[in-house]
Amino acid sequence: MKLAIIGSGMIVNDFLPMVSDIPGIELETIVGTDRSIAKMNDLKKTYGINEVSTNYEECLKNERVDTVYIALPNHLHFSYAKQALLNKKNVICEKPFTLKLSEMQELKELALANHVILLEAITNQYLTNYKKIKEAVGTIGDIKIIECNYSQYSSRYDAFKRGEILPAFNPKMGGGALMDINIYNIHFVTGLFGEPQKVNYLANVEKGIDTSGILSIDYGDKKVVCIGAKDSTAPIRTIIQGNEGAIIIDGATGTLDHFTVINRQNESKLVDCKVHTHRMYEEFLEFERIIREADFETMKKQLDHSEMVMAVVDKSLVTAGISLG
Incomplete structure (x- = not known):
C-alpha cells in the first residue's frame, strides 16, 4: 500500500507512530492546508513521509499513490x-463514514463501479478482543440487556459554551456526541447483534447539536442503551447481560483493552488477547492485506456493516430532530 494521508490533526498524529510496525504500508504523501505546512514538514521528517503537499488534486494524479x-x-x-x-x-475513510446514509451508499457504488477498495476506519471491528467478545457472548445465555457508556468531557465544550463553535460541536461539520463517540457504541452493538428493529435518540441539544444523548436500540428480545456524552463524564464501561452471566468491558468500545466474563456463580475470567498496544494496528494491518489482495469479498462485508450503522445514525438523528451538514 502506497499511502497518501489527508489531514494532519490528532488522529494522524495518533496513527503515524504505529504505522511503521506494518511493513506493507509506505508513506508516500501527506496532504493538508497552507497553514499546516510546518506541522506536515515536521511529520515528514519524523516519520519518513516522502512528500508534503497542499494540492489534493495533484496527489490524486500521483501514480505512486494507490490509497x-x-x-x-x-x-x-x-x-x-x-x-x-x-x-x-x-480509500480508507475515518469514522463516521459520512454524515448520511445516502452519501455512504453513493461511495459504495462508486467503489464497485471503479473496482477499487473502500473501507471505513473503525477500530473495534478489527480488534482480536472484539472477536473474543463475539465468542464470549455465546457463553452467557440469552442476551437481555446491553449498556454502553462512553462519556468524556470534551476539552472543547467550555469554548462551545462561550460561543466558540469548533468542529466537534458544529452541526454543519457533522459534530456532536453521536457522531464523535457514540458511533463506536453503535458499531460495537450492531457488529454483535446485527440490524435493530427500532432506534430512538434522546439527546441533550445545545445550539443545534447533541452535546450528549441516550440512544435506545430495540432488538425485540434484547434491549440496548448507548450513552455518549461530551458535556459530562462518567466511568466508561459496557456491560452485556445474559441469563447465564455477563460481559464487562472497562474502557471505550473503540479500544477494548480487555474484558471480564462473569457467570451466575460470580466466577470471573479476565480476557485480553490484543496483539498490539496500539488500537489502530489491527485494522490497518487488515486494510493493507485487503488492498494488496484486492479482497472485494471482505470489503463488501465491511461496507454492509458500515451501511447498517449509517442507517441507525440516520434514524437516530431524525428522532432527535438534529440536522447535520
Whole structure:
C-alpha cells in the first residue's frame, strides 16, 4: 500500500507512530492546508513521509499513490472520498463514514463501479478482543440487556459554551456526541447483534447539536442503551447481560483493552488477547492485506456493516430532530 494521508490533526498524529510496525504500508504523501505546512514538514521528517503537499488534486494524479487515508473533519469525508474513488484510488475513510446514509451508499457504488477498495476506519471491528467478545457472548445465555457508556468531557465544550463553535460541536461539520463517540457504541452493538428493529435518540441539544444523548436500540428480545456524552463524564464501561452471566468491558468500545466474563456463580475470567498496544494496528494491518489482495469479498462485508450503522445514525438523528451538514 502506497499511502497518501489527508489531514494532519490528532488522529494522524495518533496513527503515524504505529504505522511503521506494518511493513506493507509506505508513506508516500501527506496532504493538508497552507497553514499546516510546518506541522506536515515536521511529520515528514519524523516519520519518513516522502512528500508534503497542499494540492489534493495533484496527489490524486500521483501514480505512486494507490490509497488515500481520509482523516479530515466529518463533513469533508464524503467529498474527499468521492474525488479519490473517481480517480481510481483505494480509500480508507475515518469514522463516521459520512454524515448520511445516502452519501455512504453513493461511495459504495462508486467503489464497485471503479473496482477499487473502500473501507471505513473503525477500530473495534478489527480488534482480536472484539472477536473474543463475539465468542464470549455465546457463553452467557440469552442476551437481555446491553449498556454502553462512553462519556468524556470534551476539552472543547467550555469554548462551545462561550460561543466558540469548533468542529466537534458544529452541526454543519457533522459534530456532536453521536457522531464523535457514540458511533463506536453503535458499531460495537450492531457488529454483535446485527440490524435493530427500532432506534430512538434522546439527546441533550445545545445550539443545534447533541452535546450528549441516550440512544435506545430495540432488538425485540434484547434491549440496548448507548450513552455518549461530551458535556459530562462518567466511568466508561459496557456491560452485556445474559441469563447465564455477563460481559464487562472497562474502557471505550473503540479500544477494548480487555474484558471480564462473569457467570451466575460470580466466577470471573479476565480476557485480553490484543496483539498490539496500539488500537489502530489491527485494522490497518487488515486494510493493507485487503488492498494488496484486492479482497472485494471482505470489503463488501465491511461496507454492509458500515451501511447498517449509517442507517441507525440516520434514524437516530431524525428522532432527535438534529440536522447535520
